[in-house]
Amino acid sequence: MAQRIQILNTQIDNLSMAETLQRIELAIAQNNPLHHTVVNAGKIVAMQKNEQLRKSVNEADLINADGQAVxxxxxxxxQPLKERVAGIDLxxxxxxxxxxxxxxxxxxxAQEEVVSALSEKFKQTYNANVIAGYRxxxxxxxxxxxxVEDIVSTKAKMLFVAISSPKKEIFLHTHREALKQIPFIMGVGGSFDVLAGKTKRAPxxxxKSGLEWFYRFLxxxxxxxxxxxIGNSKFIGLVVKAKFNFNKKNS
Structure with a gap:
């Protein structure tokens, strides 16, 4: 099993995109429930004070670094990581x-028109059977x-939750036992809006330059x-402080 690192009170699995996909594919094939989440700079900042969010993230089965800043x-x-595993790409x-x-x-x-449009897009791109349901x-x-009961009744193999943080993390953590009949569950933030065409993703x-946040800001x-x-400034402050403490400890 890959090494799990810890920085800034946050657990992160040191996995590439390919390794992450392999791990998820195996979990589904073996019907071994897997709760996945990602972290970025903003979420790590929020985790410092939000104990429920921190617990919801750190107790997930698989945690990827979504942001280049991480x-x-x-x-x-x-504690170098192999690569960024962006939630939307995963x-x-x-x-x-x-x-x-x-x-x-x-x-x-997401909004009704967004999730319904994305459902239709996936059906057209693949086939109607790929969508078990949506809300x-x-x-x-x-x-x-x-x-949760309605989702489980569909017998879907994967659940993707596009709700803002920290609500999605807390929702998945709170209901993870009830959702164990779904082999794979994951929070995907604003991915529905992007893939449905409501918002554009950065070039x-x-x-690659770590400026995706700036494109979203614009x-x-x-x-x-x-x-x-403000969030990015706080993140930089956390990193600098942690680096200073590391250097002091090892001097």
């Missing part, structure tokens, strides 16, 4: 896998138990400025 931080803190690859293996997936999250991401806590060069500056500008 890759840089891990290297700086002497999600896309897994739907392809579902089609190839004749599995079905359930989509939970928008607007519901109360009181509705969660029934929603490849920006993704699309919705009023909504995103606090999350990215």
């Amino acid at each position: 890759i840089w931080a891990a290297k700086l803190l002497n 999600f896309d690859n897994l739907v392809k896998m579902a089609h190839q293996k004749a599995y079905s997936v359930y989509l939970l999250g 928008n991401g607007y519901f109360s806590q009181e509705q969660e138990k029934q929603i 490849k060069w920006m993704q 699309q919705e500056p009023k909504r995103m400025w606090k999350r990215y500008l």
Whole structure:
């Protein structure tokens, strides 16, 4: 099993995209339930104070580094990771896998028009059987138990939850026992909006340069400025402090 590192109170599995896909494929084939999550700079910052979010992430079975900033931080803190495993790319690859293996997936999250459009897109790209069901991401806590029961009843092999953080992480962690009949569960953030065509993803060069957040900020500056500008500054502060403490300890 690959080494799991710990930086900034966060567990991360040191896996490549290919290794992550292999691990998920094996878990589904063996019907061994796997709860997956990803971390980026913003989520790691939130985890420092949100104990429930931290617990929900760190107790997941598989944790990938979604943000390029996390890759840089891990290297700086002497615990290098193989590569960034972006949640949206993993999600896309897994739907392809579902089609190839004749599995079905359930989509939970986003606005009704977005999730329905994405469901239709996957049906057209692959076939109708790839979608076990879908539901928008607007519901109360009181509705969660029934929603989980409805998802399980579809016998989907994979569940993808596109709800904002920390709600999606807490939802999946809270209901992970009830969802064990679904072999693979994963939070995918805003991936439905991108793949359905509602929002655009940054060009490849920006993704590789760690500027994907900036592209997102430019699309919705009023909504995103606090999350990215303040959040990224806090993340840099956490990394610098951790590096200083590491150097001091080993001097």
